[in-house]
Amino acid sequence: MDTEIDWQRELDDSFGSAPDVPAGLYVAAGHRAVRRRRARSAAIAACAAAVVVGAAWGVAPAHSPRSTETPVATDPPAPTSPSPTGSPAPSPQDEPHLFPWRKGEPPARTMPPDGLEIRQGAVVHERRDDLFPGKATESAALDISYRGDRWWLVLEWDDGGSSMSSTRPEDGFADSFDAFVRAEVANGGMTSAPADDVPGLAGGLATWHGGNLEAAPGVTVVRQVEDPVPGDDSLGLVLRSEGRTTWALFTQGGDASAWELEAESGWLTFDQWLADHVALETGGPRVRLVELEDDGTVRPAVAGVEVLDQRARPDLPAYGTSEVPSALALVSWQGERWFVLVLRFDREDGVTTFAAEKADGATTLDDFIAFAGDRSDEGGLR
Amino acid sequence: MRHDAAFSDFVAARQTHLRRIAYALCGDWHRADDLLQTALTKLYVAWPRIRHEGNEDAYVRQIMVRANIDESRRPWRRERPSDEVPERVDQVGTSVEERSALFDALQALPEQQRKVVVLRHWLGLSVREAAMELGVSEGTVKSHSSRGLAALEVALAPQRHG
Known part of the structure; x- marks a missing residue:
């Protein structure tokens, strides 16, 4: 009888394991994927x-x-x-x-x-x-x-x-x-x-150590924001190179950095991107335009936000929408349209905010679901 | 980088379990390694968001289940970064592989049955959770589960009654 069998134990005992792989190999693979992703839009196809x-x-x-x-x-x-x-x-x-x-x-x-x-x-x-x-x-x-x-x-x-x-x-x-x-x-x-x-931090576009910022040849520093991360020695940068704009954030005195091509970010402005990354660094609250209700609907969480359309449990399983209560909303905020994906987690809801303008011109929830589905193969929405 | 350290900690803590999930899904350590490599690379790229959401295990498992499904619909495909070298001769066959008749029976199940059994009865997902993860109805999960376990019981019978 099924009830007599502890399937979890039987299955767990039914096969062994394999030697672990050094975690550094996975980190290195991740580095390459990030760099390729950042370089992708600039890749000039040469035969x-x-x-x-x-x-x-x-x-x-x-x-x-x-x-x-x-x-x-x-x-x-x-x-x-x-x-x-x-x-x-x-x-x-x-x-x-x-x-x-x-x-x-x-x-x-x-x-x-x-x-x-x-x-x-x-x-x-x-x-x-x-x-x-x-x-x-x-x-x-x-x-x-x-x-x-x-x-x-x-x-x-x-x-x-x-x-x-x-x-x-x-x-x-x-x-x-x-x-x-x-x-x-x-x-x-x-x-x-x-x-x-592109080797190095900030895509190799710049280094920052001991307070000294050095841009690589051909790179223009468009803007600097001193110490945006509370409690950390940090520097926010807008860099311009080869016709592309890169947003970067040095932390830990220049030993770490995050960077992203402006064209690939879901944020419209550097200030929005920087605020989001500071929140990620500090664990502080991120921009949250809507709240997910228990009935699966969303409501505005910020003054001036208008919910234009919404859908519970959107078909984005790669983002976990099939596992937890979730919703996708199209909202207007500060004169722009935004897609907001919300997933209900125990500690805190996961919220991803993406400007419609940056989502390949998506105007409907279906458009954005298709866009986000494609992006899931490249590491997801940022 | 801080992200690297946290990601490495996660890999160190969870890779044995995650590799076993991959192996249970595909029944081949080399394919399992490919699956996990793909999933962990995607996790790394999305690490700030996923870590913030605290859903790392589920994210990796979801990618592996989806990737494995996708692979089964196409000719066998392998993709790897250049510094992931093939196994050396002294590494081949050194896995602590102890396949039992039960595991062989699991691999002999039709793909969806196998996935339902893995998700439901090894990883402990509910019927609803398994249905959502696999994109099938709850009734389908129950049906696959029933038939899958029935087949596995046959494989288990000799050692239970012998």
Whole structure:
């Protein structure tokens, strides 16, 4: 009988664990994601150079870019197929490699910093390069066989990371290699933008130590706000570089910083952004235009706020709206329209305020839900 | 940075549990690592807001459930940052993996049944919470739960009666 079984205990005991990963790796990945996000709007799409750095191109030598019409090999897939170059393919067991191929792993991968690597013994039936000419990444699609198993792969890589989509023809995801490649290209490839890392605090635009502010070459300091964070040695900055405005806040005497491109922020003005970040730093109250009632409706919480539209439990599960009472409201305040997402938590409601003007021109709740849904894949609303 | 320290503390405290959730959802440590990597990267980006809201665990779990659902609808896809190196030879197979017949049976369940069982009966979410998280009706959760547990009972029977 179900009631006799302690499922929580049984399930918990049914499998072990794996060694933990150093937390620093996750922090580093987070840093890159933040930097990519901040750099995204300025990324100038340069056609990817068709430079292929491969560890195993002796097996599948690179042809000219976009060699879509010239299969690298036409051999039928067979476990003992010779390589296209005619030399015997060594058995996998003979491969001296620091990172061995795992069982069931597709026979091609990207290995930083060497780029694309094709497993020895694999036969490439067709290869296409530079799948995303608008992105500063390298990429390849491979119709490839290894030991009788045929794979369709789309790989993309740059200095900041790599991605691979793989399927086997029998999986039925696509009718043909061409259809698979077209679908993957249509999906846009790597979700992260090309690596465009900007080192240092405040996006590398400025440093601030011992009270000395130094802007990087080409950066203009538009505005400074001294000590905006109570109890901390801090400096708020508006910086201008390459036609972009960045809002920044140095804290801890310059050892820490937060920054964001003005174009990506949900706030309309630097003063609003700074006040919000000061509240985040100090744990103080953030701007709260509406209050969430127990019946799921919202009401104005600040004089001058008018609620124009609202919806309980908006379809934004990535933000937790399916887990707790929540509401999305469109309000007018200080002559502007704002979207406010409120989630009910035990200690304090979570409130996100986003100017309609900054939300890709959203004018309705549905517009904003679509916008916020897209942004959830990039880290959410800020 | 202050955020880094707080985020690292959270990862250190919760990653074992979160990795196990990912593993329970997908049944493969490598995919579980990918899932958790994706979720924690998103958490880092949204850290000030999520930390302020005090909902870190739920945020990560939600991303993993959604990501896993999304992956199942597409060809297998892996994305990773460049300094996440593949496992070295001496790391492969060293996981403290002790799969039981019950866990194998869990992985053999249809995806939605498996997720319902994980959310409801391992993580302790209510029927309503599980329904909202998975985007299905409460009746569907109850149905999946009933059928899932029935299948798991079969796997558990030998050790309970043997």
